[in-house]
Amino acid sequence: MSAQVLTYIFVGLTFGLYIAIAIWSRSGSTADFYVAGGHVHPLANGAATAADWMSAASYLSMAGIIAFEGADGARYLMGWTGGYVLLALCLAPYLRKFAKFTVPDFVGDRYYSQTARLVAVLCVVFISFTYIAGQMRGVGIVFSRFLEVDIDLGVGIGMGIVFFYAVLGGMKGITYTQVAQYCVLIFAYLVPAIYISLMLTNVPLPMLGFGSTLNDGSGMFLLDKLDGLTQELGMAAFTEGKKSTVDMFFITAALMAGTAGLPHVIVRFFTVPSVRDARVSAGYALIFIALLYTTAPAVAAFARLNIIDALNETEYQALPEWFSKWEDSGLLAWVDKNQDGKLQYRGGAALEPAKPIFSGERGASGERLVSNEVGASANELYIDRDIIVLAHPEIAQLPNWVVALVAAGGLAAALSTAAGLLLVISSAISHDLLKNTLARNLTETQELRWARVSAAVAILIAGLFGIYPPGFVAEVVAFAFGLAAASFFPVILLGIFSTRMNKEAAISGMLSGLILTTSYISYFKFMAPELNHAEHWWFGISPEGIGTLGMLLNFAVALVVMRVTPPPPESVVNMVRAIRIPKQAS
Amino acid sequence: MSQEDQRQAETESSAARQPDEPVGVSDEAGHEAYWRANVRTLLSLLLVWFFVSFGCGILWVDALNEYSFFGWKLGFWFSQQGAIYTFVVLIFVYVFKMNALDRRFNVDEDR
Numbered sequence: 001m002s003a004q005v006l007t008y009i010f011v012g013l014t015f016g017l018y019i020a021i022a023i024w025s026r027s028g029s030t031a032d033f034y035v036a037g038g039h040v041h042p043l044a045n046g047a048a049t050a051a052d053w054m055s056a057a058s059y060l061s062m063a064g065i066i067a068f069e070g071a072d073g074a075r076y077l078m079g080w081t082g083g084y085v086l087l088a089l090c091l092a093p094y095l096r097k098f099a100k101f102t103v104p105d106f107v108g109d110r111y112y113s114q115t116a117r118l119v120a121v122l123c124v125v126f127i128s129f130t131y132i133a134g135q136m137r138g139v140g141i142v143f144s145r146f147l148e149v150d151i152d153l154g155v156g157i158g159m160g161i162v163f164f165y166a167v168l169g170g171m172k173g174i175t176y177t178q179v180a181q182y183c184v185l186i187f188a189y190l191v192p193a194i195y196i197s198l199m200l201t202n203v204p205l206p207m208l209g210f211g212s213t214l215n216d217g218s219g220m221f222l223l224d225k226l227d228g229l230t231q232e233l234g235m236a237a238f239t240e241g242k243k244s245t246v247d248m249f250f251i252t253a254a255l256m257a258g259t260a261g262l263p264h265v266i267v268r269f270f271t272v273p274s275v276r277d278a279r280v281s282a283g284y285a286l287i288f289i290a291l292l293y294t295t296a297p298a299v300a301a302f303a304r305l306n307i308i309d310a311l312n313e314t315e316y317q318a319l320p321e322w323f324s325k326w327e328d329s330g331l332l333a334w335v336d337k338n339q340d341g342k343l344q345y346r347g348g349a350a351l352e353p354a355k356p357i358f359s360g361e362r363g364a365s366g367e368r369l370v371s372n373e374v375g376a377s378a379n380e381l382y383i384d385r386d387i388i389v390l391a392h393p394e395i396a397q398l399p400n401w402v403v404a405l406v407a408a409g410g411l412a413a414a415l416s417t418a419a420g421l422l423l424v425i426s427s428a429i430s431h432d433l434l435k436n437t438l439a440r441n442l443t444e445t446q447e448l449r450w451a452r453v454s455a456a457v458a459i460l461i462a463g464l465f466g467i468y469p470p471g472f473v474a475e476v477v478a479f480a481f482g483l484a485a486a487s488f489f490p491v492i493l494l495g496i497f498s499t500r501m502n503k504e505a506a507i508s509g510m511l512s513g514l515i516l517t518t519s520y521i522s523y524f525k526f527m528a529p530e531l532n533h534a535e536h537w538w539f540g541i542s543p544e545g546i547g548t549l550g551m552l553l554n555f556a557v558a559l560v561v562m563r564v565t566p567p568p569p570e571s572v573v574n575m576v577r578a579i580r581i582p583k584q585a586s
Numbered sequence: 587m588s589q590e591d592q593r594q595a596e597t598e599s600s601a602a603r604q605p606d607e608p609v610g611v612s613d614e615a616g617h618e619a620y621w622r623a624n625v626r627t628l629l630s631l632l633l634v635w636f637f638v639s640f641g642c643g644i645l646w647v648d649a650l651n652e653y654s655f656f657g658w659k660l661g662f663w664f665s666q667q668g669a670i671y672t673f674v675v676l677i678f679v680y681v682f683k684m685n686a687l688d689r690r691f692n693v694d695e696d697r
Binding site: 066071073074077078081082084085086088089090093207210211212213221222223224239241245248249252253256274275276279280282283286287290293294297497577580581582583 | 624647655663665676677693
């Protein structure tokens with residue numbers, strides 16, 4: 001069977017499964033809708049958290065980034081897993097004991113302030129929409145590449161599926177579909193990785209395989225071979241980083257604190273029955289995440305090696321079939337700079353500007369011509385990093401069913417994250433904005449109806465973002481983590497670990513962190529992008545890492561303001577004392 | 587001796603008086619002792635967290651890359667594999683230690 005037919009079958013089957021789960025787990029109350037009634041088994045919550053957290057970016061893009069950046073890719077690997085240690089030790093158990101529905105709930109109650117609650121609602125909505133735009137786009141890309149439907153139609157189908165289980169099932173529906181989606185996505189990620197690891201090294205586990213010797217008879221370690229090849233071709237050695245230590249440090253810290261402060265992750269820990277379950281559930285979640293995150297760098301190394309092997313010094317006519325397919329979609333391009341009819345893959349950018357602009361004509365060998373300036377380097381290949389995971393099974397010539405599986409996995413990753421984000425947006429509107437602020441006399445039934453309405457509206461807006469992607473999506477993702485790190489993380493942490501922490505300190509801390517982070521990122525990303533180089537950055541910190549500085553400022557301002565303003569009321573102090581212990585002794 | 591130290595000394599001596607009896611958190615001293623033990627546990631685990639990721643994976647990565655570990659350079663292995671494995675272990679150590687602490691102070695949720 002062709003890969004396309006198989007993809008239709010796999011995608012159809014998985015979508016059928018998600019719908020069946022949604023019908024089985026409908027929500028009947030607001031507690032069901034917001035936190036799945038608080039009855040989720042910690043193991044199931046671990047799998048759901050992993051699917052919730054691992055987005056189209058983790059699944060589709062991360063291995064590609066590492067394949068081309070090598071050692072520098074570690075900031076994502078450590079940043080996006082290390083945050084779970086902070087979450088498990090410093091936030092999750094106490095927030096579970098607090099036992100409400102949302103993050104703005106905690107901020108509003110702990111700081112006895114409607115202003116703080118509203119600031120939190122705004123941050124939640126902004127962070128979540130930033131994130132969701134990328135997910136819907138990911139759904140569209142998978143559909144258009146593998147099923148040859150229009151990107152817009154693909155986004156539409158994705159919206160329909162999410163609509164079904166998020167609006168009907170709320171958190172309950174989302175949780176159990178996320179468990180299924182985790183199984184689909186991890187299976188789809190590991191199968192090709194294991195295949196390729198066996199092909200290159202005879203070692204079945206990819207996370208061990210990429211530290212083993214090659215089976216081509218040379219007896220060389222895979223990474224030594226890759227380091228040698230990359231240097232020979234004038235590229236940075238795969239295992240050497242190019243980023244400065246300071247920048248790596250700050251970016252990793254921002255990603256860690258941002259992960260711990262992201263509302264759609266935090267809220268998953270409201271769904272388990274007890275404090276003890278919240279702790280262990282974070283452990284399960286990290287095991288599930290680590291399975292993919294320790295495989296990703298292996299996939300990256302394998303892919304880089306396979307690409308050099310398949311393409312370098314090969315005549316265009318003799319290039320593998322996948323090359324022309326991805327060339328047609330505009331994600332690969334070749335310029336025959338030295339007119340020898342062969343592809344030279346070297347260091348440096350092939351084109352200027354970096355992304356190809358196709359002229360619509362074909363060259364002497366049949367390649368798509370570009371109208372870009374050719375860069376100074378001898379490199380003739382442009383390759384989009386996002387295709388690595390999707391194209392790798394074809395590059396390694398794996399069977400069609402593996403190719404189809406990867407597409408279904410990509411959809412599972414994007415849809416599960418989108419659903420989690422939508423729920424956070426909908427509860428911020430119906431629960432925090434309406435029920436707790438504007439319309440306090442809502443009945444349970446009315447609130448549930450509003451939750452469904454706001455989920456539906458949020459899906460429509462998210463779909464529009466997917467169909468008409470704003471040009472700044474990639475830029476604002478740095479915002480999401482920076483903001484979470486500079487706003488929520490310090491305020492929640494101090495709210496638990498200091499009984500003296502008051503509303504004045506929280507608001508001034510959040511504001512100073514937010515203002516610093518927002519203005520630094522906007523300056524370098526929007527106002528003066530031409531200055532976005534290390535020599536103009538403060539202390540060599542890139543906009544990606546500035547959230548860490550925002551977080552430190554937030555802590556500093558809060559700790560000073562706290563000492564010169566009145567302490568919080570007795571009732572709040574008692575609340576903090578209560579969330580610090582799992583159960584009051586009888 | 588500062589007031590803080592004095593209080594800690596008192597709570598520790600009160601815990602020492604009755605080693606087999608679960609210590610409650612109903613009084614101020616018990617609550618304080620439980621919280622201190624909790625904070626101590628998580629600070630020591632966060633030290634390890636910092637050491638493997640920011641230390642071995644970032645600050646000393648070049649120095650560690652001089653050593654090889656199977657087919658990896660050691661620093662590279664820490665930053666792309668070792669740190670992640672350590673994170674998983676840390677969370678389970680935390681779970682284990684906290685469950686024990688909860689039982690000692692009679693605040694575990696099974697009772």
